[in-house]
Amino acid sequence: MARYIERSEDITRLLAVNFDALLDTTPEEARAGWLPLLTITGDDVIYKKAYAEIAPRSIIEFLLWHPDNPNAVTACINRARENARTVREQISSEMWEHINRLYFLVRDVNRNAVLDNPGEFFSQVRNGSQAFQGITAATLTHGDSYEFMQLGFHLERADKTARILDAKYLHINSLGEDPAAAYPQLIALLRSCSAFEPFRRASKGELNLEKVVDYLLLDRAFPRAVLFCLNRSLHALDTIGSDNSPMLKSEHPRRTLGRLSADLEYLDIHELLGANMDPYLDKLLYSLNAIGDDVARAYFNTRVILPDSRPQYQQQQQQQ
Amino acid sequence: MRLKIEHITTFSYDHPISEAYTEMCLRPQDGAGQHCLSFSLKTEPHDEQLNYRDRFGNDISHFDTIQPHNQLVVAARSVVLTPDHFVQSMAHLSPLDEFDFLQGSSYAPLLSEISALAESISTPGDPKASALAIMRHTWGAIKYEKGATDVNTTAGEALALGRGVCQDFAHVMLSACRSQKIPARYVSGYLYNNGYSAASHAWVDVYIPGEGWLSLDPTHNVEQNGQYVRVAIGRDYADVPPTRGIFVGNAKESMEVSVKVDAVL
Numbered sequence: 001m002a003r004y005i006e007r008s009e010d011i012t013r014l015l016a017v018n019f020d021a022l023l024d025t026t027p028e029e030a031r032a033g034w035l036p037l038l039t040i041t042g043d044d045v046i047y048k049k050a051y052a053e054i055a056p057r058s059i060i061e062f063l064l065w066h067p068d069n070p071n072a073v074t075a076c077i078n079r080a081r082e083n084a085r086t087v088r089e090q091i092s093s094e095m096w097e098h099i100n101r102l103y104f105l106v107r108d109v110n111r112n113a114v115l116d117n118p119g120e121f122f123s124q125v126r127n128g129s130q131a132f133q134g135i136t137a138a139t140l141t142h143g144d145s146y147e148f149m150q151l152g153f154h155l156e157r158a159d160k161t162a163r164i165l166d167a168k169y170l171h172i173n174s175l176g177e178d179p180a181a182a183y184p185q186l187i188a189l190l191r192s193c194s195a196f197e198p199f200r201r202a203s204k205g206e207l208n209l210e211k212v213v214d215y216l217l218l219d220r221a222f223p224r225a226v227l228f229c230l231n232r233s234l235h236a237l238d239t240i241g242s243d244n245s246p247m248l249k250s251e252h253p254r255r256t257l258g259r260l261s262a263d264l265e266y267l268d269i270h271e272l273l274g275a276n277m278d279p280y281l282d283k284l285l286y287s288l289n290a291i292g293d294d295v296a297r298a299y300f301n302t303r304v305i306l307p308d309s310r311p312q313y314q315q316q317q318q319q320q
Numbered sequence: 321m322r323l324k325i326e327h328i329t330t331f332s333y334d335h336p337i338s339e340a341y342t343e344m345c346l347r348p349q350d351g352a353g354q355h356c357l358s359f360s361l362k363t364e365p366h367d368e369q370l371n372y373r374d375r376f377g378n379d380i381s382h383f384d385t386i387q388p389h390n391q392l393v394v395a396a397r398s399v400v401l402t403p404d405h406f407v408q409s410m411a412h413l414s415p416l417d418e419f420d421f422l423q424g425s426s427y428a429p430l431l432s433e434i435s436a437l438a439e440s441i442s443t444p445g446d447p448k449a450s451a452l453a454i455m456r457h458t459w460g461a462i463k464y465e466k467g468a469t470d471v472n473t474t475a476g477e478a479l480a481l482g483r484g485v486c487q488d489f490a491h492v493m494l495s496a497c498r499s500q501k502i503p504a505r506y507v508s509g510y511l512y513n514n515g516y517s518a519a520s521h522a523w524v525d526v527y528i529p530g531e532g533w534l535s536l537d538p539t540h541n542v543e544q545n546g547q548y549v550r551v552a553i554g555r556d557y558a559d560v561p562p563t564r565g566i567f568v569g570n571a572k573e574s575m576e577v578s579v580k581v582d583a584v585l
Contacts, residue, residue: 315331315342315565316575317471320487320508320522320557 002152004080009129036167158229253294337569353403421503438496
């Protein structure tokens with residue numbers, strides 16, 4: 001539930017930022033600017049099957065509500081609401097009412113009107129998610145359920161920040177030292193993670209790729225930085241349950257997460273710049289996925305539903 | 321007769337699978353002279369069963385096996401008192417039943433070959449005589465043989481092949497009767513065969529207007545008698561398979577079925 005809400009928020013934020021940033025560009029620049037959005041969400045293959053061309057309107061439509069896109073914003077909110085429904089007795093009524101309202105908002109919106117002028121809708125979804133997180137923090141007892149939700153929010157955030165970084169890094173890196181070309185891209189990158197103002201305060205004005213990457217990956221205080229999210233997730237895992245056994249099973253998510261967090265904790269950003277960034281981020285994303293799986297396996301009987309298909313078969317039947 | 325039935329179905333997987341959802345249609349009926357004196361349905365892994373009645377009145381059990389497992393065993397045991405003769409008088413059929421039991425179905429489609437055949441042996445205006453003729457003809461046209469058909473074989477295929485098992489005989493007769501506007505339904509159950517039975521059994525009920533349901537077994541060309549145990553009715557096999565389900569996982573499944581029907585004093 002938490003992951004789906006966070007995902008819908010992050011995708012809309014991404015859409016909003018890109019939409020604003022690309023308003024003043026040429027069609028070629030626009031195309032190049034929008035394409036990374038599809039790779040960020042990982043659904044570019046599905047997109048290509050559904051649409052012939054890469055146009056902003058199609059991409060927005062695809063990411064917001066295309067029926068073939070399992071990660072579309074509407075799909076995420078639907079699933080979040082379904083999940084909320086099944087645990088309704090355990091969440092606060094304010095949480096349920098809010099997510100239900102968000103569901104109806106997204107369901108009943110006039111889609112054509114949104115595609116013509118999406119800014120307002122993007123804000124609504126984002127606000128909806130952020131309000132949900134606030135309501136959760138303020139009305140849900142901070143026990144296991146709350147920690148699981150924080151785990152969900154932060155794993156998803158780490159994943160999205162890493163993906164956004166991965167998608168934009170190479171392009172920005174190729175722009176070289178020219179501030180005029182790089183600045184707007186860097187600013188868009190930061191805004192995609194709601195990090196623009198915090199970054200400026202933290203970096204005292206110097207805006208370059210190295211500092212931005214350092215901030216988004218390794219900052220310990222910014223709530224969307226990957227390291228912050230990993231540490232918060234670790235805290236959640238440590239708080240959940242009362243299992244005090246010193247030896248963790250090898251597939252326990254605490255292990256993978258701990259290693260990942262330690263790696264980032266002691267990372268020298270210079271090791272990563274240039275060609276090493278992409279493989280490193282790929283590995284990071286892969287590990288985050290595995291952690292999600294491990295959490296599901298360790299704490300729940302059913303598997304996390306990732307966008308990949310799950311093979312399902314019919315049992316054989318007996319002749320009479 | 322007092323009959324004791326044991327029906328065990330075992331699914332084995334070469335890799336652990338999870339999230340198996342299984343529905344079972346195994347409980348012998350109470351009614352029309354038959355009494356189910358006892359019934360137990362045990363599953364391994366053990367899990368809570370949800371029971372419900374489907375719209376034909378059959379007792380269905382549903383259970384989920386979410387956790388990973390390598391084997392699923394469903395064991396049904398019952399003791400049933402059967403009447404010598406199946407009687408279900410009914411002056412009229414409800415419009416829904418009449419509709420359902422006259423339509424072609426997936427296993428028993430309405431085919432022109434079967435239609436023509438049925439017409440040639442039927443007596444117009446006499447559904448009982450026609451049904452008996454169809455039963456006799458089906459019995460003669462198909463040779464009972466296991467392995468020639470499989471659980472997906474349809475009536476047309478079985479008739480063309482000329483070989484099959486009980487469900488194939490039943491499907492052919494269903495198609496034939498319905499083509500002659502005789503409402504007919506599929507019956508799933510067991511047949512006492514002097515202590516040994518390798519599978520459950522299938523036969524056909526036909527509706528005679530103004531009278532009621534008449535139960536005929538085209539595999540043996542006889543009317544239902546005390547050796548038959550009724551479990552479920554439907555339009556064809558698809559409505560009442562003894563077990564049906566789905567599972568999630570990358571594994572090969574193998575299925576073993578054992579059925580025992582014994583007479584008890």
